[in-house]
Amino acid sequence: MAFSGKYELESEENYDEFVKRIGIPSDIIEKGRNFKIVTEVVQNGNDFAWSQIYPGGQSMTNKFxxxxxxxxxxxxxxxxxxxxxxxxxxxxxxxxNYHHTAEIAGGKLVEVSSRGVALLVYCRKTNS
Structure with a gap:
């Protein structure tokens, strides 16, 4: 499937400005700035399980x-x-409080979240 895979954060643009605009407290902004989040996507046709795995093993999954x-x-x-x-x-x-898109471009997962400013996140596919 087009989105299925495990992706590791490679780079991001406009992190500070975006998270301030959506109301994230400054202590959380600071903590999250250097997180190397792993995104795991399982796609089966139109069904998705989209997981974010944070350092320390905490995770969040949206199924849709x-x-x-x-x-x-x-x-x-x-x-x-x-x-x-x-x-x-x-x-x-x-x-x-924001609009989100995700696509596969150049073999990378590219996520764009926007609310007056766009947060761009680039993730490279991992082999694990």
Whole structure:
């Protein structure tokens, strides 16, 4: 499948400005700045399990089907309902206070979260 795989954070742009705009407290911003998050995606047709694995073993998984409403959770632990869409090969979803897209480009997982400024995250595929 196009998205299936394990991806390790390679680089990000506009981290500080973006997380301030979505209301993340400064102590959490500082702690998260150097996290090497691993994203694991399991895709089976239109069904996805999208996991973020943080240093220390803590993780968060959102399971969803393209075009159907699903229970989701933000990285801050806030639960919400959303419908995830596929547009031009990109997974697209609106979180409570930002818009998020993800695509595979040049063999990398590229995620863009935006709210007045765009947070760009580039992740390289791992072999594990």
């Amino acid at each position: 089907t393209i075009g159907k409403e699903a229970d989701m959770e933000t990285m801050g632990g806030k639960k919400f309902k959303a419908t995830v869409y596929m547009e031009g090969g990109k997974v697209v979803v609106d979180f409570p």
